[in-house]
Amino acid sequence: MIATLVIGLREGLEATLIVGIIAAxxxxNRAPLTPMWTGVGVAVALSIAVGFGLQLVEQALPQAEQEGMETVIGAVAVAFVTGMVVWMRTHARTLSRDLQASASAALGRGTAWALAGMAFLAVLKEGFxxxxxxxxTFQASTDTGTAALGAVIGIAVAVLIGYGIYTGGVRLDLGRFFTVTGVxxxxxxxxxxxxxxxxAHEAGWLVIGQQRTVDLGWLAPNGSVRGALVTGVLGIPADPRVVEVLGWVLYVVPVLAVALxxxxxxxxxxxxxxxxxxxxAALAATAVVLAVAVPSGGGADLPRTVAVTGDARSVTASxxxxxxxxxxxxxxxxxQITLPASVHRRVARAGTGADQWQVTEDVPATDRPTSLTLDQLVGLFGRVPVGVSPSTNPGPFAADWTVRDTVTLTTVRSGVLEATRSERNVLTLRGGGxxxxxxxxxxxDVWTVPxxxxxxxxxxxAAAQTRAAExxxxNAWLPLALxxxxxxxxxxxxxxxxxxxxxTTTTPGTDPSRGPPADVPARSLDHAVR
Structure with a gap:
């Protein structure tokens, strides 16, 4: 609730100040205010529609796509708040003068509707x-209702403060206000x-940097005030991962330096x-050092010759x-067994892509006996086959064989991971009672890798692949970002x-660092922002 309240308060006050300066x-200039309020109302309605539209679209998506959309929305929100903090840091001192200059240009075109468009775009930007x-923030919150209430309260307070500043009844050091809320x-x-x-990780987009770093359960226990502040307001989980800590530091440190x-x-x-x-130059040098100094970790190389059990000692793949x-x-x-490209396919093994070949063919059963006794059947199957009774079917039996031979080879970067040769014998018995x-x-199994x-x-x-990805x-993604x-x-x-x-061309007798004189409401707003 605290986070959404501050967001609503700050964004609402920015929009209220802009509207107040234009209204003043x-x-x-004795121009009608109706066009301006029309633009403000349309902008507010569109902003609300955008929020509800995004929420409805997200709810209609499957789980993985929902996670992906929440990633995109979070990234856009971070970009917006960063631009907002930086822009207010650099333009707060001249906010009133800049708006008055734009308003003068719009009014000079002979219509108040130009000012309505100006108010519409300004409020639409803040509203969006x-x-x-x-x-x-709602998506990161555990209590959406409380978060929404905080936003409504923040916006309502912002409107009241903005109106008080406009009428002169409230004096607020907006420079300090925007600095504190910006931090x-x-x-x-x-x-x-x-x-x-x-x-992004839950959507399957980000698979690197997922090692756990520290356990913050002691700092943010469930159900405590500290837990609500750390997890609910600041969005810090109890089990931050490496890439999350890195992203937090790379964002907060430079943006906080700009703000302060x-x-x-x-x-x-x-x-x-x-x-x-x-x-x-420093960023580029750091990127080069990381790319060169951090090892690549190319992964484990499997041997091309491996031992097998059964009717062979080893197999070698080329x-x-x-x-x-x-x-x-x-x-x-x-x-030598040839595995043609027609039986090749890509499969997933050990967390990586692998190549697999499988050849199946019927082979002649010339070495199989054509007659079997009951003891020979028990020797083959380890038991009496189903459907054969020693008392009523004493044998011997005429044996008809069909033999299907299957060879399967799985490799990773040409190294043997799995290799098997198996036989399926279909035996048809006749006679013998x-x-x-x-x-x-x-x-x-004729032979197989154990x-x-x-x-x-x-x-x-899999461990080598994980290490290489980490x-x-x-040595790749962080240097690229730098x-x-x-x-x-x-x-x-x-x-x-x-x-x-x-x-810079300036008008003689004017100070380029100072804007044109303003009326009392606009001057008070400009002074407050300073």
């Missing part, structure tokens, strides 16, 4: 940000970063490009594209350098 300007930010919302947005990353950096410490416009260039050749050694001979033919099936060896290799392979967070940030700072440095070189 219209009243001073509020809708997305509140929706993301609070930075931590709320940091919690949304954690929530969005967790939703003293104006006296800010570099002059001439030095800003140099500072940005140094920051870009993979060529989608085809493979399997050489089977044992009993003083070596057999049987009133009718009896058919039974006998399956056996299941324990295959399981151990799969476990080692290392990619540090390089993107470095490129952004370099682009901003180039932009600032062009601005410094471009002379």
């Amino acid at each position: 300007f219209l009243r001073r 940000e509020t809708a997305v930010f509140l929706l993301a 609070f919302l930075v931590f709320v947005a940091g919690g949304l970063v954690l929530t969005a990353l967790r939703h 950096w003293p104006r006296a410490w800010r570099p002059s416009p001439e030095r800003v490009p140099r500072v940005r260039a140094v920051l870009a 993979v060529d594209g989608d085809a493979a050749v399997l050489r089977v050694s044992g009993r003083g001979r070596e057999d 049987l009133p009718a033919a009896r058919t039974t099936t006998l399956d056996r 299941p324990a060896d295959a399981d151990r290799a799969a476990t080692d392979l 290392l990619r967070l540090w 390089l993107v940030a470095a490129a952004a700072q370099a682009a901003l440095a180039a932009r600032d350098r062009r601005r410094v070189r471009t002379p």
Whole structure:
């Protein structure tokens, strides 16, 4: 509730201030207020519709798609709150003058409806940000009703404060107000970063950096006030993962520095490009160091020759594209089995993609006996086959065999994970006292990689794959994010350098740092923001 109350209060007050400045300007110039209120009402209605529309779309999606949409909404909300904090930090001092200048230009076009459009766009921007930010906060909240009540209270208080400032009955240090609430919302947005990353993992989009870091159950016990503050307001889970902690730090630290950096410490416009260039170089150097210093962890390599049990000692796989050749050694001979590309398919094994071939064919049963006694049947099956009674069917029996041979090979990066040759013997018995033919099936493995060896290799392979994926967070994804940030700072440095070189044209006798004089309500708003 606290988080949504602050969101509603801050966003509502921003919108109220904008509307108040425009209304003061219209009243001073004796222009009608009806078009402005029309634009404000339409913007509020559209903002509410956007929030409900997003909620309805999300509820209609399957679970995985819901998690994905919540990830996107959380990311957009974080972008909005970051832009809001940075924009208010850099424009709060000139908010009133900038709006009055835009209003003068709109009114100069000869119609109050231009001002209505200006109010509509301003309130729509704030309303859309509020809708997305509140929706993301609702999704991270355990009590949606309380969160909604907090938002309503915050917006109502913002309207009352804004009206009081407009009429002169309330004096509020808005500069300090926006700084304090901005810091609070930075931590709320940091919690949304954690929530969005967790939703991305649950949607199957993010599989790296999922190791547990610390247990914060002692800090945020369930049902406690601390738990409500840490988990419910700041969005910090009791079991943060590596990628979540990394995302939180990379977001909160720089944005908090922007929100709290003293104006006296800010570099002059001439030095800003140099500072940005140094920051870009530092980010790029850090990215290069991480990419080079952190090992790649390419994963485990399985052997191409493995031992088997049964009628052979070992098998060796040779993979060529989608085809493979399997050489089977044992009993003083070596057999070669060709596995064509037509029987190849990709399968999932040990948490990674694997290649599998399976060839099945009927083979002649020339080495099978054509007559079997009752003792031989028991020797083959380990018991008397179903449908055969020793007292009434003493044998011997005429035996008709059908033999189906299946060879299966599974490899990971050309190394053997599993290999099996099995036979299915279909035996049809006649005579020996049987009133009718009896058919039974006998399956056996001719040779196979021991299941324990295959399981151990799969476990080692999965652990190596997990380690490689975790290392990619540090030697690929984090350097990539740092390089993107470095490129952004370099682009901003180039932009600032062009601005410094471009002379500013000012009207003689005016101070470019000060705006035109304003009427009392607008001046009081501007003074309050300062």
